[in-house]
Amino acid sequence: MFFVDTIEVPGLGNRGYLAGGARTAVAVDPPRDIDRVVAAAARRGVRITHVAETHVHNDYVTGGLALARLTGASYLVPADARVSFPRVPVRDGDRTEVDADAGLVLRALATPGHTPHHTSYALEENGTAVAVFTGGSLLIGTVGRPDLVEPRLTERLARAQHASAHRLAAELPDGTAVLPTHGFGSFCSSAQHAGGSTTIGEEKASNEALTAPDVDAFVAGLLAGLDDVPAYYAHMGPVNAAGPAPLDLTPPAVADAGELAARLAAGEWVVDLRNRVAFAAGHLSGSFNFEAEGQLATYLAWLVPWGKPVTLLAESPGQLADAQRELARVGIDRPAAAAVGGPADWVRPGEEPASFPRATFADLARRQPAAGVVVLDVRRASERARGFVDGSVHIPVHALPGRLHDVPDGQVWVHCGSGMRAAVAASLLDAAGRDVVAVDDAFDAADRAGLTVRTP
Template identity: 60%
Template sequence: MVTIIPIDTPTLGDRSYVAHDGEVALVVDPQRDIDRVLDVVHEAGVRITHVFETHIHNDYVTGGLALAKVTGAAYHVNADDQVSYDRVPVRDGDVVEVSPALRVRVIATPGHTYTHLSYALEADGEQVGVFSGGSLLFGSTGRPDLLGPEHTHALVHHQYHSANRLAAELPEQAQVLPTHGFGSFCSATQSEATSSTIGQEKRTNPALTQAEQEWVDELLAALDTWPAYYAHMAPANAAGPDAADLSAPATADKDELRRRLEAGEWLVDLRSRTAFAAGHVRGTFNFGIDGQLATYLGWLIPWGTPVTLLGETPEQVAEAQRELARIGLDRPAAAATGSPEQWTDDRLGSFRTATFADLAQVRHHREVAMVDVRRTPEWDEAHIDGAVSLPLHELLDRLDEVPDGEVWVHCAAGYRASIAASVLARVGHHVVAVDDSFDEQAAPAGLPVVATARPLTVGS
């Protein structure tokens, strides 16, 4: 009998897996903070003997090598991957005997990368699942464009054939166990599913139900941009990263925080967007610990800029430090906890938060600028007529396009709007952050929401 335990990283949209037979365990695609894996196997009372990577990851720094070193496990990586560390090279068709009860068959599934592998898991002679990494996902596949446009055409066709190979070679009851697809930008499209089987995917996944060219055309048309920090992940993973250093950063006092601000470093306030808007140290950025902190901080920050974390509690700082270590932002320059009054003697900054109904009411009385920081596909689907589209990930490079005067900034739900508001307030704009649901509230509030040059009515 085999037990499969997923380890979710919802802020990055990924899963790692532990599979064990009650005595020995294998691990697939572990994240950088390997203490989570060690806790799982300790609780299960098993030992790790094998670690597998489906591919050289683009969206996080792996913990695979570090985990193998700590546990003495064999570290299985594609023989064709160019890496600078020792590993057990594996290729298509190889079979790894994990224990008398557990076997892993290596299946080449190029598409997300050229050297992507999937791992079919056999327990007591039964094919129980496949660790599909960034190949076959729930209702989708991994995106084929992360290696650059010159490779996308070849990879998207590889991806189609890889997904269909898995569907052809595995029984319908086999579990599909992907690494991506839970909000990760490595997924071509998103699904709400939390589990699936080969049979279910054969009935519902477009990669398995559509003709090849039809699927290719639709998938490529759906692709959007990806976080800028992805450019640093594959080189880090090929180099063989160490485990995350999660020891507490040094504590900074008011004078040090001021010096760091004046030096152009990033001071990141981890509090909620409501708390930040009510009062914050001027010049700081708001990346709340309650959202996709690592994704958006990693996307916006000039790589290599020192980061100081400001949190209400040491636990907030520790959580943020863990999140950032997963994408290679390893050691915060410093940290401070408490409240903004404890971080500066200067007058605090603040800005108003509001709803879409508030925006609609204000527009009856005066002209205000509206900045929409959602990504372009979101804007294309529906936006407020008269708003300016400045996607959050482009904002720092397009500050000269921000309108003068009072600026109302919004996103889909409020998290990105608060980040953008902190950026705009830092450079002196009079900003109002809309903390509200665009899809549910903008049109009902009476705002002129349009899509493809067509007005939307309530309920459309």
């Protein structure tokens, strides 16, 4: 008998896996906070003998090297991946025994496309594939992005994704469980699809790589659907290739109100992790709002200038610790400082917390048209292409820090698709001294509210 445990990383939209038998196991694409993987192995009563990477990751810092060193496991990395540390180079067809008593073997399958060296691993039980760890190759309903390595390789890798998907479909039984790393909200996925589990047989019927009429149609559709790439991705590959530094989750230094003011004056980022309703009602002037419950790591790492000191404000020690863990997964290793409490604790004596109003699209409809009202859409271009409020200005939230000067004068009503990114944008504008209203509403409500929604 075998088992497969999923290590969810919901903030990044990824998964890692622990698979094995009664005594030993392999960890595939583990997150940087490897204590979670070690705990999963302890619950199973197994020893981790192997750690396997499907590719050098572009969207998070891997825990693979640290886990291999901690456990003494063999570290399986695709042979063609350029890395600076000792590992077991894996080539197409290589077979690795995971648990002899259970008849479990890991078979490497070259599946280039997401990266040139990408490798999937079929978990075989007594010679029959029962699961396949597909990393950024075959995902649920789609495939991993082919444009994260080098622009000149994008079309070639897109064609390789098609071939790799078809190879998996042809070589593996229909009942084989497909276990991807990406595709659960990660920007490494070329599209987002609902569903948490799938098989080779199900993907044959629904995956765009396997249902497209031909490779040219697939590639054209894949390339046309590619969205913006988070800026921090440029740093993840080099960090992983060099070998990530050991993870340090010890609590950061505590900052008082005076130090917070000094850090803001120095141009550092002070990030408030509370929910957007609480932030709008009252916050430290100059601070930015990135909700701990949202895609904190993705959007903060995307927007903050890489390497700039970040100080965290949290409502509880638990919220701070969770945020620190999530940020470390994308290389924001050590907060410069932190404070726990609320706005009254973070402002200096004699100062008052700042605030700004929240609204709905119905509120906006009652204001338009009105002189001095600016509607700012901070969604991605692909979202705006499906419809936008007539007369709105478009600056995606990830571009806003460098384009604040492009926002027209007037009271800025900022919206996104649901409210979370609008809150980030509103905090940026508020910190810059703009008169801002955060539209905390689903975009679908814009049309119902009577606003004119157009398409390009």
